[in-house]
Amino acid sequence: MKQHIISVLVENKAGVLARVAGLFSRRGFNIESLAVGTCETPGMSRITIVVIGDDMHIEQVKKQLNKLIDVIKITDITEKEHVERELAMIKVHAEPGSQRSEVMQIAGIFRAKIIDVGAQTLVLEITGDSEKIFAMESLLRPYGVLELVRTGRVALQRGSSGSALRQ
Amino acid sequence: MKTGAAILIESLKEEGVEIIFGYPGGAVLPIYDELYDAELTHILVRHEQAAVHAADGYARASGRVGVCLSTSGPGACNLISGIATANMDSVPIVALTGQVPTGMLGNDAFQESDITGITLPITKHNYLVKDARDIKMTVKAAFYIAGTGRNGPVLIDLPKDVLTAKVAAEEVLSGEPELRGYKPTLKGHSKQIKKALELIYNAKKPVIYAGGGVIAAGASEEMVRLAELFCLPVTTTLMGLGAIPAVHPLNLGMLGMHGTEYANYAVSESDLLIAIGARFDDRVTGKLSHFATHAKIIHIDIDPAEIGKNVNPDVPIVGDAKSVLADMICLAEKKGCISEPWLEQVKLWRKNHPLRVVNDGKVHPQNIIRKLSELLDGGGIIVSEVGQNQMWTAQHYGFKKPRQWISSGGLGTMGYGFPAAIGAWFAKPDETVVVIAGDGSFQMNIQELATVAQYKVPVKIVILNNMYLGMVRQWQELFYDRRYSYTELPSVDFVGIAKAYGIQGMRVDSVDQIDEALRTALDYDGPYLLDFQIERGENVYPMVPAGAAISEMIGKHNHNGGSDT
Ligand SMILES: Cc1ncc(C[n+]2csc(CCOP(=O)(O)OP(=O)(O)O)c2C)c(N)n1
Numbered sequence: 001m002k003q004h005i006i007s008v009l010v011e012n013k014a015g016v017l018a019r020v021a022g023l024f025s026r027r028g029f030n031i032e033s034l035a036v037g038t039c040e041t042p043g044m045s046r047i048t049i050v051v052i053g054d055d056m057h058i059e060q061v062k063k064q065l066n067k068l069i070d071v072i073k074i075t076d077i078t079e080k081e082h083v084e085r086e087l088a089m090i091k092v093h094a095e096p097g098s099q100r101s102e103v104m105q106i107a108g109i110f111r112a113k114i115i116d117v118g119a120q121t122l123v124l125e126i127t128g129d130s131e132k133i134f135a136m137e138s139l140l141r142p143y144g145v146l147e148l149v150r151t152g153r154v155a156l157q158r159g160s161s162g163s164a165l166r167q
Numbered sequence: 168m169k170t171g172a173a174i175l176i177e178s179l180k181e182e183g184v185e186i187i188f189g190y191p192g193g194a195v196l197p198i199y200d201e202l203y204d205a206e207l208t209h210i211l212v213r214h215e216q217a218a219v220h221a222a223d224g225y226a227r228a229s230g231r232v233g234v235c236l237s238t239s240g241p242g243a244c245n246l247i248s249g250i251a252t253a254n255m256d257s258v259p260i261v262a263l264t265g266q267v268p269t270g271m272l273g274n275d276a277f278q279e280s281d282i283t284g285i286t287l288p289i290t291k292h293n294y295l296v297k298d299a300r301d302i303k304m305t306v307k308a309a310f311y312i313a314g315t316g317r318n319g320p321v322l323i324d325l326p327k328d329v330l331t332a333k334v335a336a337e338e339v340l341s342g343e344p345e346l347r348g349y350k351p352t353l354k355g356h357s358k359q360i361k362k363a364l365e366l367i368y369n370a371k372k373p374v375i376y377a378g379g380g381v382i383a384a385g386a387s388e389e390m391v392r393l394a395e396l397f398c399l400p401v402t403t404t405l406m407g408l409g410a411i412p413a414v415h416p417l418n419l420g421m422l423g424m425h426g427t428e429y430a431n432y433a434v435s436e437s438d439l440l441i442a443i444g445a446r447f448d449d450r451v452t453g454k455l456s457h458f459a460t461h462a463k464i465i466h467i468d469i470d471p472a473e474i475g476k477n478v479n480p481d482v483p484i485v486g487d488a489k490s491v492l493a494d495m496i497c498l499a500e501k502k503g504c505i506s507e508p509w510l511e512q513v514k515l516w517r518k519n520h521p522l523r524v525v526n527d528g529k530v531h532p533q534n535i536i537r538k539l540s541e542l543l544d545g546g547g548i549i550v551s552e553v554g555q556n557q558m559w560t561a562q563h564y565g566f567k568k569p570r571q572w573i574s575s576g577g578l579g580t581m582g583y584g585f586p587a588a589i590g591a592w593f594a595k596p597d598e599t600v601v602v603i604a605g606d607g608s609f610q611m612n613i614q615e616l617a618t619v620a621q622y623k624v625p626v627k628i629v630i631l632n633n634m635y636l637g638m639v640r641q642w643q644e645l646f647y648d649r650r651y652s653y654t655e656l657p658s659v660d661f662v663g664i665a666k667a668y669g670i671q672g673m674r675v676d677s678v679d680q681i682d683e684a685l686r687t688a689l690d691y692d693g694p695y696l697l698d699f700q701i702e703r704g705e706n707v708y709p710m711v712p713a714g715a716a717i718s719e720m721i722g723k724h725n726h727n728g729g730s731d732t
Contacts, residue, residue, distance in 0.1 A: 056475075069312060069349045
């Protein structure tokens with residue numbers, strides 16, 4: 001069992017996400033993370049799925065994904081050189097005064113942005129790999145993390161050998 | 168200006184559709200109004216499940232795409248078992264469903280169901296059409312997807328306002344649908360094909376294992392030619408019956424749970440298994456780790472996802488079986504039998520371990536099937552229900568050709584056979600169509616007697632009546648200590664029921680009536696029902712218990728005794 005990062009290029013149509021996600025749930029896979037958005041080609045979207053499973057099962061899922069009419073291309077980038085990012089927003093309890101400046105210091109170290117300031121709260125925006133987000137979250141925990149939201153991981157292969165269409 | 172419904176009918180005609188099996192309702196009234204004077208045959212079934220099974224039977228008999236139509240909500244939901252059946256057996260059908268108007272979608276409106284959501288895992292693809300201008304393109308895409316690559320069911324959901332919307336002719340989108348993500352591989356890789364041939368040249372104990380894919384691809388001729396070229400014994404799955412004539416000297420019949428002893432021995436002993444359009448289903452392989460353990464495996468399939476799913480092949484070939492086999496024959500360098508001793512061995516098994524039938528003066532189902540096969544000279548279209556009746560027919564009917572045998576293999580859907588037989592007859596009205604049913608299965612879509620009567624569909628209904636859910640009773644006998652929990656069915660006057668629908672019938676109690684009864688039914692100009700009172704405790708043998716190796720069959724020496732295992 002290991003983590004796989006699968007990048008799926010799909011038609012940008014209603015219901016496609018349900019088709020893709022459905023294939024994983026049917027086989028009892030837990031999706032670790034899933035991120036979708038439009039991509040470089042109009043009319044297409046790229047889905048990045050992080051899933052844990054043994055190689056044979058993942059191979060089957062990839063083949064099954066390929067059978068979906070709206071799936072254009074699948075790349076398993078786990079073993080390929082790639083860059084990976086995730087964005088998180090964290091609303092943390094921060095009373096004006098020393099507490100707030102400590103939180104701002106932590107934000108500075110992690111190169112996080114402060115995107116909202118409330119009477120007793122700050123909202124931080126952080127991008128990075130999962131470990132970085134996790135590390136910052138644990139540092140902020142003692143102050144009181146009120147809400148946290150993550151986009152899910154997105155990944156791209158490095159260099160010129162992209163996963164884009166080559167037809 | 169044309170309505171969406173009119174565009175739909177026009178598009179169906181453009182796809183060559185001649186017949187639709189359906190059942191009306193509020194959401195599809197615009198379509199039914201168009202059908203009222205369209206030059207398109209619509210067959211009114213008595214249950215939507217029958218509509219989809221009939222479309223499926225039509226598709227299997229003809230090789231064309233079958234079409235069914237239902238209303239929204241309950242109508243659409245009644246299609247589910249049939250769509251799943253077609254999906255499991257890779258049958259090309261297009262299911263048209265009505266839907267509530269787009270403005271009400273998702274509101275739990277009257278007779279609404281999210282049918283595209285519900286059928287997501289059991290269709291090859293599905294569509295919810297939101298704009299009447301898209302209907303034509305959607306229909307075109309649906310037929311293309313259903314009938315190419317690995318065939319399968321496609322559903323089109325049509326909201327009522329889309330059906331009534333008026334569109335100017337020039338606004339209707341037309342041309343070729345853009346399907347960037349759908350490009351089935353038809354041609355096999357020539358390097359892999361050469362590798363496969365090398366394995367064949369060097370094999371000492373080769374066996375071809377042919378599935379429904381051979382029939383779907385129209386590749387039977389090529390398969391038989393390849394077999395003859397090298398003298399390769401051929402065993403088929405339930406779905407592959409008819410791919411090679413029953414009487415062909417290389418034919419070993421069916422393998423697997425209720426396969427012949429000789430097919431199962433041959434596969435177990437083989438050193439090369441050539442799987443063609445077959446998917447290593449668990450009913451075929453038995454315990455997977457004990458399946459064909461000495462064999463190298465060549466796997467030819469149009470669906471890449473089938474390759475490596477259950478068994479890792481030595482030579483995988485993705486492609487259309489007809490094209491791949493034609494290439495193999497073309498590229499073959501060596502010719503002639505590659506292994507005479509193996510053929511001798513196989514022949515010996517076949518001689519020593521035949522499927523047995525007894526002639527003890529009692530009404531045995533095996534004898535009925537054999538008699539039918541004899542009277543029809545292995546011809547006709549034979550449709551089965553599910554259970555023992557299905558297995559006896561598969562074992563004992565002498566199929567000659569592909570598309571002659573129609574049965575729910577993958578899903579094993581009771582109630583499939585009778586409506587599928589109706590669909591098959593509409594595809595091949597010149598053929599004798601016989602449905603072989605259990606008394607349990609027949610009662611699952613018995614209301615279709617009305618359809619048969621209304622349209623004078625001359626199907627011959629052969630009920631093998633054991634007053635049990637026989638196959639389940641067999642499992643209870645063998646594996647649940649004969650505790651026959653809820654599998655006994657009370658006696659039913661099937662002939663009386665047929666008569667009530669205006670259909671002729673006859674009850675058969677004794678062995679000397681079998682021949683005469685079958686002849687009467689076959690000669691009769693119209694539908695005919697035969698209710699055979701068979702030996703109640705009869706079992707299907709041989710049998711591989713679930714989870715055992717296929718060489719470990721039970722009931723080998725007394726195939727008709729019932730409980731001597
Ligand atoms: C819709 C459906 N329900 C239940 C089953 C489980 N099942 C498989 S065989 C069988 C018994 C079939 O009995 P019958 O039709 O009388 O045929 P027989 O086995 O006696 O020939 C049952 C209940 C099924 N295959 N399909």
